[in-house]
Amino acid sequence: MSTPGTLHPPPPAPDLPATGTAPAPRRRKRRRTWRQAVRRDWQLYSLAVLPLLFFLIFRYLPMLGNVIAFRRFEPGGSIFGERWVGLRYVRMFLNDPSFWEAFTNTLVLGALTLLFCFPLPIVLALLLNEIRTRKLKQFVQSVSYLPHFLSIVIVAAMVMQLVSVDGTVNQLVQAAGGEPVPFLQRPEWFRTIYVSSEVWQTVGWGTILYLAALTTVDDNLYEAARIDGANRWRQTWHVTLPGIRPTMVTLLILNIGTFMAVGFEKILLLYNPLTYPTADVISTYLFRMGFGSSNFSYAAAIGLFEAVIGLTLVLSANLIARRTVGTSLW
């Protein structure tokens, strides 16, 4: 899977993806085989034309569009901006306390999400795996997958109802003798609300791959462990967990990759000016900068910063995983 070089736009024509594979001396020979390949497979290449156009226009062109982070952009003007302004917008956000607040919130929410939403599916999958009754297991699985299929708007709406002043959570608070709390207006509660709703929505669905991996663990290993006197707990620790380690590592890398993009849509739906101190993340901040204050260049500079960090995180997580446990995405 060759990714280097694709930061720049991929080759213009679909049938000539010459992403620097050929060293100069062998050029003639390469070109001949390319011609043969095109002659033989032109119908296949033609099928790739529309999808490639899609990728070029809607994925790679916006990457180039990020140059407006370094250029002055005027609405209605060129999508690549009007004139160079250098690092002005980068300096601007680096000196912007609101940006750093959003940055901190992103790290905290990302870390909390990772802390809960990564291990809990593993635990749930292990527990599900211990159910003997097949029907019962399927029922629990079906129920726990359900929230995954709801629109984020519906999830946010449900959260709002549950934590509203007259909602279930406040009914419990009052039953325990407390005063009702307007949770969504309280910055100190936002993280709890956000992470709980993430757990509710994602943990069940997250078990699928682990459950599949669990069925591939060799029964003989359990047999051997039992003969060696391992109880069920030790069997889980020494046989089951190592058996699903590749799945764990892969999903961890993917989770780390989305670390910076923490629940943009959900936060946009759940936060309000009162909870900005804990809820505002980089993506929501740049959304407000772009669409609230119409400062597109400034917002694009922040977005580029976020995307570069995200990419760096995935690449380093992948590298570390390959070096240490020998599992990687590519």
Add this chain to the structure above:
Amino acid sequence: MVTTGTRQAPPRPRPRPRGSRVSRGYRVFQAVNAVILTGVVVVTLYPFVNIVARSLSDEAYIIAGQVSLVPRGFNLETYRLVMSDSMFWTNYRNTVVYTVVATVIAIVLTTCYAYVLSKKHLRGRSALVGIAVFTMFFSGGLIPNYVLVTSLGMKNTIWAIAVPNAINVFNLLVMKAFFESLPVELEEAAAVDGLNTYGILLRIVLPLSKAVAATMVLFYAVSFWNSWFAAFLYLDQQDLWPVTVYLRNLIAGATGAENVGAIAEADEVQAEATLKAVTIVLTTLPILLVYPFVQRYFVSGVMLGAVKG
């Protein structure tokens, strides 16, 4: 072969320790496990029950904080109110139209590209795969995308919803993995019989791929059905909105990003409690109704993707 995509391997529980060897610790564990999993089921289902109860209750009981599992002061008045709102139905119809159009575009593009990528002999194949996979880890970001879609004149059209998200790379890889698992001999025989590439794809490969195609249709359809942000960003006119944006604007009254005076309006917001509950129920209902029938296709789709994800 045809059904490869539809069924997961039957779950194989770990062998139970036999007869007298069932230790007391294990029995305690089973009991605790049952309690935990019951808890999971209850916690997952409770919000649904609660919202239905609220939607059927009298406003006064909700404000008093007395509605949890069962409706209090049962009435259907709010349902009548919401269902007589013509904008609600207009937006619902938009959701259906957007979902169908966007899914068709997505399926065509994804199938074509996945088929090309599945041909191992093809020159430049790894570059073509790389072009797609790289976009999973790096994207242009919100602002450049918005500027692009706007300057293409797609604002306030269905294309702003359907086109920019036409290929999901995860789905693409699932389909590619499936095509790769098909026996090459079939296609070779078809080629000998004089079918060209398009003919092979349409008459040989696709009929064998009904299961995976169905899964892909579901994946895309659900994601377009549920999407709201693209519509929120690109559609300014109320009669173009999908129902998710309708719901979003209803709930935004309480804590929406734009509503700074949320607290001042608290009283008014309370009066809408049933209205929100009813709208939530009505937008969730279609998903709940089809969920039991389509769930296993989703599971198998994820499995298929995991093989080579």
